[in-house]
Amino acid sequence: MGEHIVSRKIYFAIFAALVVLTVVTWSVAKIDLGRMNAVVALTIAVIKATLVVLYFMHIRYSSRLTWVFVGAGFFWLAIMIALTLGDYMTRGWLTIAQ
Amino acid sequence: MANTHVATSVGLAHHFDDIEQQREAGTLGMWAFLVTEVMFFGGLFLAYILYRSRYPVEFAVASNSLNVTMGFINTLVLICSSLTMALGVYFSQVGNRSLLILFLILTMILGLTFLVIKGVEYNEKYVEHHIPVRFQTYQFKWEPRVSEAGGAREESWRAVDTGHVEMFFWLYFAMTGVHALHMIIGLGILTTLVLMARRGRFTPQYHSPVELSGLYWHFVDIVWIFLFPLLYLIGAHLH
Numbered sequence: 001m002g003e004h005i006v007s008r009k010i011y012f013a014i015f016a017a018l019v020v021l022t023v024v025t026w027s028v029a030k031i032d033l034g035r036m037n038a039v040v041a042l043t044i045a046v047i048k049a050t051l052v053v054l055y056f057m058h059i060r061y062s063s064r065l066t067w068v069f070v071g072a073g074f075f076w077l078a079i080m081i082a083l084t085l086g087d088y089m090t091r092g093w094l095t096i097a098q
Numbered sequence: 099m100a101n102t103h104v105a106t107s108v109g110l111a112h113h114f115d116d117i118e119q120q121r122e123a124g125t126l127g128m129w130a131f132l133v134t135e136v137m138f139f140g141g142l143f144l145a146y147i148l149y150r151s152r153y154p155v156e157f158a159v160a161s162n163s164l165n166v167t168m169g170f171i172n173t174l175v176l177i178c179s180s181l182t183m184a185l186g187v188y189f190s191q192v193g194n195r196s197l198l199i200l201f202l203i204l205t206m207i208l209g210l211t212f213l214v215i216k217g218v219e220y221n222e223k224y225v226e227h228h229i230p231v232r233f234q235t236y237q238f239k240w241e242p243r244v245s246e247a248g249g250a251r252e253e254s255w256r257a258v259d260t261g262h263v264e265m266f267f268w269l270y271f272a273m274t275g276v277h278a279l280h281m282i283i284g285l286g287i288l289t290t291l292v293l294m295a296r297r298g299r300f301t302p303q304y305h306s307p308v309e310l311s312g313l314y315w316h317f318v319d320i321v322w323i324f325l326f327p328l329l330y331l332i333g334a335h336l337h
């Protein structure tokens with residue numbers, strides 16, 4: 001079948017969401033939340049990146065095989081970060097950022 | 099069989115059965131490349147995570163000296179450029195050549211705007227001696243900006259290790275530098291697309307170059323979506 005054409009309405013809605021989330025992440029960063037600052041900032045960044053991948057990059061409408069490629073990429077990134085941090089932290093080399 | 103396909107589908111390479119299979123293969127190939135990009139930037143992000151966890155105070159203090167307003171404006175500029183790129187892809191799908199060219203050029207203008215603002219920021223860093231090099235004529239220097247109010251936290255700012263602050267700037271320039279390099283490459287790709295579009299190379303059936311270049315452009319946007327909070331905002335609460 002032909003490719004899925006995402007409507008302009010969806011593009012504008014995603015754009016608006018990205019702008020709002022950018023303003024939110026900047027506003028929240030000015031408040032001292034201790035460790036939660038990093039958690040909030042990364043959560044918002046992950047939501048923004050997911051919106052871009054799903055809609056601007058059309059993954060939501062892509063084949064299962066494309067999903068596997070994308071998922072594998074981010075899964076390997078997660079392995080690299082998680083195992084490295086696991087190693088550093090069990091050696092007591094890191095204090096988690098305040 | 100194959101000859102009839104070639105005759106009916108402009109832009110179909112002979113080793114694909116039909117235009118649909120060709121498009122699917124192109125998308126997968128582009129994502130395979132983008133996964134290598136994820137790992138490339140992932141290494142830098144991992145270095146950032148490790149050093150920031152080790153030197154949290156120095157990283158927050160150094161981040162606090164960056165120009166957050168310019169970083170914020172650049173984030174909005176890049177999000178706008180992702181919208182114009184997505185609309186460019188849309189107009190290539192529906193076969194509107196003049197609007198495709200218009201939105202490709204708008205994307206280029208926004209990309210250039212980003213690079214100009216980045217250049218102004220880099221110049222600020224240069225003037226402040228925050229570029230992490232040690233030449234005879236130019237050396238990294240760090241003088242903490244301490245507010246007049248004083249207090250225990252401000253006292254701890256004075257005690258930060260200059261080398262650890264320098265490590266933040268090393269990561270700042272490495273990460274924003276390779277990101278900016280990707281933007282420059284993206285501008286070259288967009289220029290090629292504009293030239294191809296002017297020659298009428300894209301149709302509603304065949305516009306894979308636009309679609310795949312869009313994937314690249316959006317990926318570069320995603321990298322910045324993470325760079326902005328990690329580099330600019332981690333010291334924003336220190337005022």
